[in-house]
Amino acid sequence: MTVRHFLSLMDCSQAELIGLIKRGVELKSLHQQGVIYEPLKNRVLAMIFEKASTRTRVSFEAGMIQLGGQAIFLSPRDTQLGRGEPIEDSARVLSSMCDAVMIRTFAHQDLETFAQYSRVPVINGLSDDLHPCQLLADMQTYLEHRGSIQGKTVAWVGDGNNMCNTFIQAAIQFDFNLRVACPEGYEPDKAFLDQAGDRVTVTRDPLEAVAGAHLVNTDVWASMGQEDEAQARLKRFAPYQVTPAMLDHADESVLFMHCLPAHRGEEVNDQIMEDPRSVVWQQAENRLHAQKALVEFLLAD
Numbered sequence: 001m002t003v004r005h006f007l008s009l010m011d012c013s014q015a016e017l018i019g020l021i022k023r024g025v026e027l028k029s030l031h032q033q034g035v036i037y038e039p040l041k042n043r044v045l046a047m048i049f050e051k052a053s054t055r056t057r058v059s060f061e062a063g064m065i066q067l068g069g070q071a072i073f074l075s076p077r078d079t080q081l082g083r084g085e086p087i088e089d090s091a092r093v094l095s096s097m098c099d100a101v102m103i104r105t106f107a108h109q110d111l112e113t114f115a116q117y118s119r120v121p122v123i124n125g126l127s128d129d130l131h132p133c134q135l136l137a138d139m140q141t142y143l144e145h146r147g148s149i150q151g152k153t154v155a156w157v158g159d160g161n162n163m164c165n166t167f168i169q170a171a172i173q174f175d176f177n178l179r180v181a182c183p184e185g186y187e188p189d190k191a192f193l194d195q196a197g198d199r200v201t202v203t204r205d206p207l208e209a210v211a212g213a214h215l216v217n218t219d220v221w222a223s224m225g226q227e228d229e230a231q232a233r234l235k236r237f238a239p240y241q242v243t244p245a246m247l248d249h250a251d252e253s254v255l256f257m258h259c260l261p262a263h264r265g266e267e268v269n270d271q272i273m274e275d276p277r278s279v280v281w282q283q284a285e286n287r288l289h290a291q292k293a294l295v296e297f298l299l300a301d
């Protein structure tokens with residue numbers, strides 16, 4: 001039997017993705033009612049973190065415990081992976097002991113290699129290219145607040161980074177239009193743009209992207225691994241700070257999202273985080289529920 005991995009949103013069909021976010025809503029409701037639901041008793045998720053994390057680690061760990069299983073946190077400081085043991089060897093060994101492996105790393109290719117040698121599902125917990133688990137939570141959050149996102153207009157303001165690439169894939173899979181506003185030289189990867197065709201447009205002007213939009217997103221200007229570029233990026237991205245005044249150009253039903261962590265005074269100002277149109281805290285909480293739906297989908301009998 002072929003193993004299902006979740007390295008990108010393209011690893012699921014459109015119907016599966018819609019099913020996952022609806023299941024996230026159901027699991028959230030069960031959790032809020034205090035219902036004990038443990039379909040993953042004795043199941044183990046290994047989590048390899050080569051970059052820092054608050055939300056991804058805690059949501060997977062709490063989610064596995066709530067579903068009756070367990071999660072093991074592995075950092076390169078403590079494992080042989082950090083001392084150069086080949087990815088192929090680590091994949092064979094870890095997947096012989098655990099039921100799924102979540103990986104947060106730099107090169108997306110490393111995830112692909114791990115998945116190729118793993119006999120259990122591999123989940124992308126963020127790579128330099130993509131962050132699909134975040135989009136499950138974001139799409140669940142939009143559904144809960146505004147219903148279906150199909151046919152809506154979404155604006156991405158800022159860096160054409162891993163989150164932006166994932167929004168491009170979401171535009172394909174959830175069938176919405178995406179306008180990306182970014183400085184020249186900071187566009188999302190061409191391969192993702194080509195895959196999306198004319199449902200995704202790129203502009204230099206944040207107001208052009210935000211005008212009439214139903215959802216506005218941003219993210220940090222320097223992602224993990226780009227710390228050396230942070231100062232130069234501050235200058236380049238200054239016109240792209242998302243503020244309540246910028247959001248006033250959007251549709252009146254607009255929601256504001258940020259995957260967090262946020263840098264106030266950079267890609268956001270103080271006010272936008274607490275603006276009534278902001279759903280950033282709900283997004284963060286939904287990481288828990290959306291990923292419980294994901295591990296249930298990948299692991300439950």
Ligand code: CP
Pocket residue numbers: 052053054055056057126134259260261
């Ligand atoms: N949004 C997100 O993935 O947060 P962490 O880096 O805290 O996991």
Ligand code: NVA
Pocket residue numbers: 126161162163219220222223224259260261
């Ligand atoms: N683009 C950010 C997302 C963090 C969740 C990064 O890769 O650091």
